[in-house]
Amino acid sequence: MKIPQKFFARQHEIATDFLKELDKHLDDVVSGRVTKMFEVRDFAELIHVHPTHLSNTIKSATGYSPCYFFEERLMEISKSMLKNINMPIAEIARTLTYDPSNFTKFFKHFSGQTPKQYREEYFQSLLHKKEAVAI
Secondary structure, eight states, rough: OOOOHHHHHHHHHHHHHHHHHHHHHHHHHHHHHHSSSSOHHHHHHTTTTTTHHHHHHHHHHHHHHHHEEEEEEEEHHHHHHOOOTOOOHHHHHHEEEEEHHHHHHHHHHHHSHHHHHHHHHHHHHHHHHHHHHHH
16 A cells, blocks of 8 residues: 655654754743743644654654654753853753753763763863964
C-alpha cells in the first residue's frame, strides 16, 4: 500500500511547528516572560494535536523524540549563558526553571562535565588563545 504524499507533508508541518514553538517557548523562559517549562502535552495543545501523535510524528519525521530537541536546545542555551561570568550558575539554573542541583545533574549528563567545569574550561581556553596571540 502506497502512503499518500500529503501524509509526509503533514508530518513535516507538525515537526516544523513543534520546533518553532519550542524555540519561542525557550526564548520566553530565558527572557523571564514565563516561569514554567512546557512539557510535550503543552506543545501538542499549542499545535492542536494529541501528545502521543506529536511524539510519534516527531520521531517518524526526524528520527528523534521531542525530548531530544528540547534537551539539545537547553544545552545550547545553558552553554551560552555559562559564558557570561557575571551570571551565577544558580541563577542560570533558576532562569531555566531548574533547582541548581538538578541543573548540575542535567548538564553533566549531557556534557560529561558540571556547569562549573564547563565555565572554567571555556575561560581557560580564552586565556590560552589570548596568550597565543600575544606571543
